[in-house]
Amino acid sequence: xxxxxxxxxxxxxxxxxxxxxxxxxxxxxxxxxxxxxxxxxxxxxxxxxxxxxxxxxxxxxxxxxxxxxxxxxxxxxxxxxxxxxxxxxxxxxxxxxxxxxxxxxxxxxxxxxxxxxxxxxxxxxxxxxxxxxxxxxxxxxxxxxxxxxxxxxxxxxxxxxxxxxxxxxxxxxxxxxxxxxxxxxxxxxxxxxxxxxxxxxxxxxxxxxxxxxxxxxxxxxxxxxxxxxxxxxxxxxxxxxxxxxxxxxxxxxxxxxxxxxxxxxxxxxxxxxxxxxxxxxxxxxxxxxxxxxxxxxxxxxxxxxxxxxxxx
Amino acid sequence: xxxxxxxxxxxxxxxxxxxxxxxxxxxxxxxxxxxxxxxxxxxxxxxxxxxxxxxxxxxxxxxxxxxxxxxxxxxxxxxxxxxxxxxxxxxxxxxxxxxxxxxxxxxxxxxxxxxxxxxxxxxxxxxxxxxxxxxxxxxxxxxxxxxxxxxxxxxxxxxxxxxxxxxxxxxxxxxxxxxxxxxxxxxxxxxxxxxxxxxxxxxxxxxxxxxxxxxxxxxxxxxxxxxxxxxxxxxxxxxxxxxxxxxxxxxxxxxxxxxxxxxxxxxxxxxxxxxxxxxxxxxxxxx
Numbered sequence: 001x002x003x004x005x006x007x008x009x010x011x012x013x014x015x016x017x018x019x020x021x022x023x024x025x026x027x028x029x030x031x032x033x034x035x036x037x038x039x040x041x042x043x044x045x046x047x048x049x050x051x052x053x054x055x056x057x058x059x060x061x062x063x064x065x066x067x068x069x070x071x072x073x074x075x076x077x078x079x080x081x082x083x084x085x086x087x088x089x090x091x092x093x094x095x096x097x098x099x100x101x102x103x104x105x106x107x108x109x110x111x112x113x114x115x116x117x118x119x120x121x122x123x124x125x126x127x128x129x130x131x132x133x134x135x136x137x138x139x140x141x142x143x144x145x146x147x148x149x150x151x152x153x154x155x156x157x158x159x160x161x162x163x164x165x166x167x168x169x170x171x172x173x174x175x176x177x178x179x180x181x182x183x184x185x186x187x188x189x190x191x192x193x194x195x196x197x198x199x200x201x202x203x204x205x206x207x208x209x210x211x212x213x214x215x216x217x218x219x220x221x222x223x224x225x226x227x228x229x230x231x232x233x234x235x236x237x238x239x240x241x242x243x244x245x246x247x248x249x250x251x252x253x254x255x256x257x258x259x260x261x262x263x264x265x266x267x268x269x270x271x272x273x274x275x276x277x278x279x280x281x282x283x284x285x286x287x288x289x290x291x292x293x294x295x296x297x298x299x300x301x302x303x304x305x306x307x308x309x310x311x312x
Numbered sequence: 313x314x315x316x317x318x319x320x321x322x323x324x325x326x327x328x329x330x331x332x333x334x335x336x337x338x339x340x341x342x343x344x345x346x347x348x349x350x351x352x353x354x355x356x357x358x359x360x361x362x363x364x365x366x367x368x369x370x371x372x373x374x375x376x377x378x379x380x381x382x383x384x385x386x387x388x389x390x391x392x393x394x395x396x397x398x399x400x401x402x403x404x405x406x407x408x409x410x411x412x413x414x415x416x417x418x419x420x421x422x423x424x425x426x427x428x429x430x431x432x433x434x435x436x437x438x439x440x441x442x443x444x445x446x447x448x449x450x451x452x453x454x455x456x457x458x459x460x461x462x463x464x465x466x467x468x469x470x471x472x473x474x475x476x477x478x479x480x481x482x483x484x485x486x487x488x489x490x491x492x493x494x495x496x497x498x499x500x501x502x503x504x505x506x507x508x509x510x511x512x513x514x515x516x517x518x519x520x521x522x523x524x525x526x527x528x529x530x531x532x533x534x535x536x537x538x539x540x541x542x543x544x545x546x547x548x549x550x551x552x553x554x555x556x557x558x559x560x561x562x563x564x565x566x567x568x569x570x571x572x573x574x575x576x577x578x579x580x581x582x583x584x585x586x587x588x589x590x591x592x593x594x595x596x597x598x599x
Contacts, residue, residue: 001332026330026332026333027330027331027332028330045433045598048436048437048440049436049440050433050436050437050598050599051598051599052598061335065440066440066441067440068440069341069342070335070339070340070341070342071342071437071438071439071440072437072438073335073336073339074335075437077437079433079437080430080433082429082430083429083430083431083432083433083434084429084430084431084434085354085358085425085426085429085431086429087358087359087360088354088357088358089357092353092357095353095357096350096351096353096354096357097350097434097438099346099349099350099353100342100346100347100349100350100435100438100439101342101346101438102340102342102343102346140434144339145336146335147332147333147334147335174330175330176330176333177330177331177332177333178333179332179333
């Protein structure tokens with residue numbers, strides 16, 4: 001539904017998006033992941049024709065966005081929840097959008113009900129909390145009942161109930177056969193929402209894979225072992241080619257060797273094992289590993305696995 | 313932590329093959345008239361529109377009445393030369409120069425409020441044909457400005473003539489030659505200078521920047537040009553957008569200036585050039 005070919009955007013000397021090619025498929029939620037400043041928003045703006053690519057192109061159902069015959073019927077997008085005139089009521093904000101694309105007024109009440117803003121339709125949007133503004137932005141995206149939906153950081157400013165609501169909404173939109181692209185820097189959120197991932201860092205495509213494959217492909221796979229003969233075990237493991245690192249609670253994290261091999265090695269060496277637990281990397285860890293080199297703004301102290309840089 | 317994150321990763325079920333959703337076949341392409349309707353809704357649903365229109369009315373009629381009173385009583389002290397060039401129709405429209413600023417503020421806000429609020433990005437998602445968006449804005453603004461401008465120019469004309477009648481100064485009436493053209497022309501002048509402001513605002517994109525330029529062109533330049541030697545001042549004043557356009561509401565031709573319609577045409581040409589440049593810039597720039 002959406003095809004990007006060698007999409008590139010330079011702002012002066014700064015390369016925001018660098019030779020990005022991908023295609024988004026219908027019927028699933030594609031998570032658009034990347035650290036802050038990775039080029040997610042710029043990419044979405046180019047899809048919507050707001051920014052002109054320096055090189056390359058992106059099309060929606062084969063057309064450039066500018067040439068769509070009924071834009072709001074074809075693509076719904078929430079890029080910036082505050083991109084509305086605060087002096088207009090929620091209803092009137094939706095009305096001027098609806099009129100521009102010949103959408104009937106009855107649809108405005110429908111989408112207001114859908115996002116839970118029916119009671120505040122006559123209130124001015126300037127007084128809305130960020131969470132309410134997000135809901136209004138989502139209502140605007142749904143106005144034309146489009147088969148393609150783009151959401152840039154849709155859970156920003158939402159309370160836990162709102163986050164759950166957005167997650168369910170994204171999934172149900174995908175189940176209806178729509179193409180859904182959701183950007184986020186929150187890996188944990190994407191793990192729960194997305195089927196497929198598009199990971200970018202410094203404007204470049206890092207990964208384009210199903211969520212499960214993405215995690216499985218990570219070298220962060222490790223095995224937690226505990227043994228009363230820890231020193232002997234570590235020696236044997238290193239000889240066998242594994243890497244080990246001590247864990248805070250006395251366990252040993254082992255990489256490059258799977259649980260089966262470790263168990264057999266221990267039996268052969270006559271070493272007692274108290275625990276042998278394969279650990280799948282979390283999406284968060286897989287992401288951290290991939291984007292470690294492409295984070296623009298490192299925190300001063302890059303703490304243990306550097307989680308605070310990207311995940312909060 | 314990894315094991316916990318793992319358990320959080322499980323619920324996403326394997327996506328079953330789903331029928332891709334298509335656009336409702338009953339959908340009709342959007343038209344320019346849809347965009348015009350949308351722009352009309354945008355203008356009428358913000359309070360600043362009604363405040364600027366109210367300000368325009370108060371300034372044009374209120375100030376017009378004050379000027380009418382002042383000039384009427386001053387007439388008996390005027391020299392012969394001033395009395396010969398005294399144009400009671402033009403006197404009625406001095407206040408229009410200030411009303412012009414209020415109308416221009418409305419024109420600027422029609423564009424820059426979209427940029428200051430970020431609404432422009434939402435608007436361009438709905439209407440990616442940017443030339444349509446700008447044309448619809450200009451059309452809706454021009455319609456409002458024309459209606460309001462004509463009502464105000466007739467109103468201030470009648471108020472000022474009524475006040476002049478009380479004194480010794482001559483007055484004009486719609487039946488006299490060129491007077492009806494001047495009164496209608498005053499409303500046209502408000503509309504076209506407003507459109508020029510709308511074009512400037514689209515080029516500048518910021519409220520303060522656009523209003524600064526407009527004040528400079530409409531008010532500061534005409535005053536400063538008075539300080540030039542007259543062989544410079546005359547052509548400059550003749551060709552300034554205001555100096556050219558204002559001839560449309562003079563009944564007695566002023567020396568060194570265009571006559572009514574050619575002068576107004578010059579203003580229209582400036583406006584057209586700025587609007588075309590604005591459309592070009594809007595299409596070329598990232599939003």
